[in-house]
Amino acid sequence: MSPAAIQVENLAKSFGGLHAVAGVSLSIPAGERRVVIGPNGAGKTTLFNCIAGTLQPTSGRVLLFGQDISTLPENRRTALGMGRTFQISNICTDLTVHENLLLAALGNDRRKWLMHRSAHSFPDIQERVARGLQRIGLAARAGELVKFLSYGERRQLELALALSSDPKVLLLDEPCAGLSPSERQSFSRHIGILPRDITLIMIEHDIDIALGLADRVTVLHHGRVILDGTPDQVQKDEQVREVYFGRV
Amino acid sequence: MRLAVTIAILAVAAVVPLFAGEFWITLTTQILIFGLLALSADLILGNAGLFSLCHASFFAVAAYTTAILQVRHGIPTILAAPAGVLAGSLLAMIFAFAVRTRGVYFILITLAFGYIVWGVAYRWASFTGGDNGVTNVPHPAIAGWSITSSTQYYYLVLLVVALCVWGYHTLISSPFGLTIRGIKSSEPRVRSLGIDVSRHLYVAFVLSGVLASIAGVLYVYYNRFINPAAASFPISVEAVLMAIVGGSGSLLGPLIGAGIILGLRNWLAGYVHFYNGILGIVFIATVLWAPKGLMGLIARWRSGDRGEGA
Numbered sequence: 238m239s240p241a242a243i244q245v246e247n248l249a250k251s252f253g254g255l256h257a258v259a260g261v262s263l264s265i266p267a268g269e270r271r272v273v274i275g276p277n278g279a280g281k282t283t284l285f286n287c288i289a290g291t292l293q294p295t296s297g298r299v300l301l302f303g304q305d306i307s308t309l310p311e312n313r314r315t316a317l318g319m320g321r322t323f324q325i326s327n328i329c330t331d332l333t334v335h336e337n338l339l340l341a342a343l344g345n346d347r348r349k350w351l352m353h354r355s356a357h358s359f360p361d362i363q364e365r366v367a368r369g370l371q372r373i374g375l376a377a378r379a380g381e382l383v384k385f386l387s388y389g390e391r392r393q394l395e396l397a398l399a400l401s402s403d404p405k406v407l408l409l410d411e412p413c414a415g416l417s418p419s420e421r422q423s424f425s426r427h428i429g430i431l432p433r434d435i436t437l438i439m440i441e442h443d444i445d446i447a448l449g450l451a452d453r454v455t456v457l458h459h460g461r462v463i464l465d466g467t468p469d470q471v472q473k474d475e476q477v478r479e480v481y482f483g484r485v
Numbered sequence: 486m487r488l489a490v491t492i493a494i495l496a497v498a499a500v501v502p503l504f505a506g507e508f509w510i511t512l513t514t515q516i517l518i519f520g521l522l523a524l525s526a527d528l529i530l531g532n533a534g535l536f537s538l539c540h541a542s543f544f545a546v547a548a549y550t551t552a553i554l555q556v557r558h559g560i561p562t563i564l565a566a567p568a569g570v571l572a573g574s575l576l577a578m579i580f581a582f583a584v585r586t587r588g589v590y591f592i593l594i595t596l597a598f599g600y601i602v603w604g605v606a607y608r609w610a611s612f613t614g615g616d617n618g619v620t621n622v623p624h625p626a627i628a629g630w631s632i633t634s635s636t637q638y639y640y641l642v643l644l645v646v647a648l649c650v651w652g653y654h655t656l657i658s659s660p661f662g663l664t665i666r667g668i669k670s671s672e673p674r675v676r677s678l679g680i681d682v683s684r685h686l687y688v689a690f691v692l693s694g695v696l697a698s699i700a701g702v703l704y705v706y707y708n709r710f711i712n713p714a715a716a717s718f719p720i721s722v723e724a725v726l727m728a729i730v731g732g733s734g735s736l737l738g739p740l741i742g743a744g745i746i747l748g749l750r751n752w753l754a755g756y757v758h759f760y761n762g763i764l765g766i767v768f769i770a771t772v773l774w775a776p777k778g779l780m781g782l783i784a785r786w787r788s789g790d791r792g793e794g795a
Contacts, residue, residue, distance in 0.1 A: 289677070315679030323677075329670035332663075340667045344678030349660045356663040402679055 240303030242267040242406050242436035243288060248297030249460075250283050257283040259460035260297070267302075267405070270437040272447040274471075275457035276480060281440045282410060284457065288438070289321045289408055290314045301406065316345055320404030322395045322412060330384040334375055334394060337383060338366040341401035365401065373397040373427075389420045396427060400435075407431070409439040413446055421446060444481075448472065456480070494737075498643055502636040511707075512751055514639045516744045517646045518703045522720075523727035523739035524653060525696030530725060531734030532657060533689050534669035536592050538721045539580055539599035543694040545606060545716030547573030547701030552619040552711045553612075562625040562706075569702040570695065576602075577694020584686035599721050606713040618712025625706045632706075642703050649696055654736055656692065665689045697724075730771050732780025741779055 245263040249256065258280040265271045273281050286292040288299055290311035298307045306314055329337050339356055342365045343349040357363065370376040373393040375386075383391065392412065399407055412428060413421045425446045431437065441447040447454065448468040456464040456471060458480050464471060471477055502510050522544055529535040551569030554560040560568070583594045606613045613619070624633045625641070632638050656662050664685050667675045676682050705711050714720070723746065731742025746764060753760035775782050 291673075291677075310681075311676050312679045312681050315677060321677050323673065327671055327674045329667045329674060331670040332667060336663060337667075340663055340675065340680075341678050343660045343664070344675075344680050349664055349680065352656050352659045352661045354655075355658045356660045357658075398674070398678065 239267065240300070241265055242269070242302060243438065244298075244300040244303070245284075245288065246298040246300070248284070248287055248299065249295050250280075250287055250292060251295045256460050258287065258294075261457070261460070261462055263455060263462070263465075265436060265438060267436055268433055270439070270450055270452045271455060272439045272441055272451035272453075273455045273457060274441065274444065274447055278459075279457040280460040281457055283460075285321075285408060285410055285438075285440055289319065315402055315404075318403075318405035319408065320399040320402050320406070321408040321410065322392075322399050323410055328383050328391055328395055328398065331382065333380050333382055334370070334386070335366060335379040337394060337398060338369045338401060341398045342366055342369070345402045369397045369401050372400070389416055389424070392416065392424060393427065400431075404435065406436045406438065409437065409441075411440050411442060413441065413443055425450060495647065498647075502639055507635060510635050510639050512747065514635065514642050514707055516740070516747050517642050518700055518707060519724070519727065519747060520740035520743035521646050521649055521703070522697055522700040522724045523731070523743050524650065525693045525700060526721075526724040527728035527733055527739045528653065528656075528693040528696060529665075529686075529689055530728060531738075532662065532669060533665045533686055535584065535587075535686065535690070536725065537583075537595045537690075537693075538592055538718070538725070539583075539595040539602070540693070540697045540724045541716050541718070541720035542580065542599050542602035543573040543577050543697035544701035544704065544720065544724075545602060545711070545713075546576050547698035548705035548711045548715055549606065549613060549619065551702050552622045552705050555622055556619055562627060566625070566702050566706075569705070570698045573698025573701055574691065574695045577691045577698070580694070581687045581690035584683060584690050595721075596718075599716070599718060603713055603716040603718070606716045613713070616712065618710060620710050622705055622709040622711070624709070638707065642707070645699065645703060649699060650736065650740070653696070657736075661685070661688070726768055728778075729776075730767065730778050732778030732783075734777075735780040738778050738780040745779070 241264045243263065243265045245261055248258055248261045250258040261284055273284065275281050283292065287294045290306070290309060294307065298305055300306065301314065301317055301319060304317070306317065329340065332340070339362065342362045343356070346362070348359065370379055373396065375390060375394060378386065378390070383394065386394065396412065409428070413424055416424055421443060428450060439450065448471070451468050454466060454468055454471045455462055456477050463480065464474055464477055466474070501513050522540060526537055526540045529537055547569040550572035551565045554565040554568055555562070580595070580598050583591055583598065586594055607615060624631050626632065632641060664675065664680055668682055668685060672682055704715070727742035727746050728739040729742065730745055731740065732738025749764060749767065750760055753763055771778060777784070
């Protein structure tokens with residue numbers, strides 16, 4: 238059996254006395270779309286940051302296709318096939334849309350160290366950028382500085398940036414946060430049509446979107462997994478209802 | 486358009502000595518040298534967002550090295566000048582570890598570095614000449630040809646600075662340049678794209694130190710004398726302020742800023758003794774009303790004022 242795309246073993250992360258993640262184990266097979274839900278303060282983003290490498294776990298391990306990546310810095314994880322988006326839109330706003338994608342395309346390429354020729358002078362990179370622009374429907378605004386884009390357009394760009402390194406595992410941190418209901422629908426369609434060979438791990442507050450996209454759902458509460466199941470099972474589970482809606 | 490501007494600037498610069506007198510030739514030489522120093526500081530300020538207060542260190546160490554080799558050891562220019570650039574660059578490779586910090590900590594650590602170098606230049610009198618510095622630096626001589634007139638030296642400086650500006654432009658347009666501009670805009674994003682941010686900033690800092698060192702060597706042959714003032718805090722600050730007044734993050738901004746500040750100082754010094762106060766007002770006005778400097782004002786005017794400058 239091939240190793241899981243992401244295997245989290247007994248992972249814990251504390252901030253002083255606060256145990257944000259208190260012993261979480263997950264196994265996400267390649268190609269699965271896993272959504273992590275949970276009320277505010279459940280430890281979703283902390284878990285996420287430990288998987289992405291933004292935070293170092295207090296204890297436990299993270300394995301990417303069987304390889305222990307617990308101590309690797311974020312940029313090395315990207316090189317091994319991990320991509321991510323941020324909860325708060327995090328793009329280079331002083332660069333153009335085109336430059337952002339160019340930077341992303343160069344990120345995993347040794348040519349990023351070249352100093353003697355223009356960044357726009359690599360045909361294969363330009364082609365990847367053009368494909369990225371097509372994919373997010375922003376080709377017409379390629380030359381625009383990102384700070385002039387709408388919030389929805391920025392989220393689209395961010396998804397394209399995360400995809401440009403051809404990740405095998407993609408981490409999406411609340412991709413629909415801050416979008417209007419109609420933007421949510423169109424953006425979740427963008428996510429829905431991603432190639433199935435990309436393993437998706439996603440945090441999402443919007444339950445409808447979460448359950449619509451997920452193959453399996455993990456419910457976190459107080460830093461622990463309280464349920465791991467199909468969207469159907471999650472909807473019917475008593476404990477989940479209690480956590481989300483309070484005791485009736 | 487860009488090519489036309491380049492040719493126009495070079496043409497004007499090339500004919501300066503034909504029409505201008507001695508005073509203007511030396512002033513323009515000085516502007517070119519300090520413009521290069523400002524450009525070096527702006528390589529990391531305008532592109533990577535790192536505010537350095539130690540660029541006088543590389544400038545001065547390069548100048549001292551060249552001066553000491555020429556004056557005390559009789560080493561010819563062809564070796565002494567590259568040795569100066571090398572010494573300044575080696576120092577930059579040490580100081581570049583400052584890129585492990587950001588923001589105000591980066592400013593403070595570079596400030597401390599700057600004071601160390603100034604302190605050494607001032608106190609290690611047996612080696613640096615202390616307050617008196619190193620005097621009687623000869624005219625530069627290349628292949629037996631001694632450059633004695635200010636016009637000849639002006640052309641040499643113009644050539645070196647023009648090559649440096651071209652190199653700077655190439656660097657900024659390269660993948661490496663794009664990366665450091667991206668780091669300034671959003672460090673977490675660039676990191677998650679698989680880029681080692683610290684190594685890129687380290688290299689950018691060293692390259693910036695190399696440019697400052699070249700400016701230092703040009704300065705020592707211009708001034709033909711070097712003392713601890715060249716390593717002092719005001720030089721580091723002025724390099725950054727020149728870049729800001731002219732337009733940080735643009736190619737011509739730092740050079741124009743050097744022109745404005747050195748021009749104003751020379752002009753005002755003839756009339757009043759409080760010219761530094763007036764320069765202070767220029768800096769304050771820049772930060773308040775034109776934070777992107779003169780180049781920013783020009784860009785705003787050309788784009789019909791989209792109201793994004795301030």
